Amino acid sequence: MSARGSSPSDGESGDEQVAVKIEQKWAVTSSGSRTWLPTTVEKAGAPFVKLAKFDRGFVKFCLNKTMSSTSKKGDGHRNANVPHFDAMLGLRKEASVLAASAALEMEDSLPEDSKAVRRKKRKVREEDAHLVSPIVTIQTPQLEWKGVTHESRGMRVLWGLTSKNLWIELTVENMSFMKNLVASGQKQLKPRKRASPKKKLRNAESGALPEAPAIHAAD
Numbered sequence: 001m002s003a004r005g006s007s008p009s010d011g012e013s014g015d016e017q018v019a020v021k022i023e024q025k026w027a028v029t030s031s032g033s034r035t036w037l038p039t040t041v042e043k044a045g046a047p048f049v050k051l052a053k054f055d056r057g058f059v060k061f062c063l064n065k066t067m068s069s070t071s072k073k074g075d076g077h078r079n080a081n082v083p084h085f086d087a088m089l090g091l092r093k094e095a096s097v098l099a100a101s102a103a104l105e106m107e108d109s110l111p112e113d114s115k116a117v118r119r120k121k122r123k124v125r126e127e128d129a130h131l132v133s134p135i136v137t138i139q140t141p142q143l144e145w146k147g148v149t150h151e152s153r154g155m156r157v158l159w160g161l162t163s164k165n166l167w168i169e170l171t172v173e174n175m176s177f178m179k180n181l182v183a184s185g186q187k188q189l190k191p192r193k194r195a196s197p198k199k200k201l202r203n204a205e206s207g208a209l210p211e212a213p214a215i216h217a218a219d
Contacts, residue, residue, distance in 0.1 A: 026170060030179065032064040040170060041158075043134050047170040048158055051178060053081040061175075062182040082185030087141070088166055095136040096159045100124040103131040126161055134159050145180040 026047055028036045036057040039050040051058055059067035059079050068078035101124055136159050143150040155174055158167035168174050 028061060028170075028175060030061055030064075033061050036061045038170075041167070043158065046156070048156075048167045049170040049175075051080070051085075051166045051168060053085060053164065054079055059182075062179045063186070078186070080182045082182060084181045084185035085166070088138075088181070089164065091138040091140075092136070092157050092159075092166060093161050095138045095157075096132075096161055097124045099132045099136050099159065100128045104128070124161065129159055132159060140177060143177065143181055143184065145184040148180060150177045150180065 025037050026040050026049070028038060028049075038055075038057060040047045041050075042048070054067065054069060056067045059065075062080065063078060065078055104122075104124070135156050137154045137156050140150070140152055140155050142152045155177075156169040160167070168178065
């Protein structure tokens with residue numbers, strides 16, 4: 001009778017180890033919505049969170065409703081593709097251009113022999129990101145929504161010009177502001193009523209001009 005010790009199966013190495021990966025993630029919670037695990041990155045020792053117009057987790061956090069890419073009657077847009085969000089992207093671009101322009105002007109003021117490459121004065125481009133700090137500060141607009149007032153203040157965001165994603169510093173104050181900003185923009189515009197086929201036919205027969213598109217402010 002002989003005893004047989006266990007050995008690696010065919011094709012396996014005794015030194016092979018099971019791959020183990022440990023990650024630390026940030027969780028964002030709010031009353032009425034599920035816990036959201038957003039995409040984050042650390043810059044200068046602080047976490048920054050990625051906000052996208054059609055990110056299901058972000059939309060759910062802001063609206064407490066499942067995202068919809070199209071408007072539904074009486075239910076708003078149900079996504080973050082609103083003018084308020086675009087305004088934040090515009091503020092980020094302005095701050096980024098200002099920071100990079102200052103860096104370019106400083107480079108142009110250096111002695112001729114210290115310039116790596118001589119360049120004419122030009123517009124700021126995405127590839128100029130390496131010239132400045134990855135973090136810029138924007139001044140948020142004052143926002144009032146459902147009895148809550150967010151005063152204008154400085155918000156740290158990541159440098160960017162054309163990206164449709166907004167990276168902001170992950171703080172309770174910043175996330176509360178963005179939640180109300182997206183929610184307040186849902187019914188900012190009302191879709192205009194479409195003329196019925198019969199009305200279009202009557203207008204055509206009478207020679208009347210079609211109605212011009214109209215944008216109405218929400219109540």
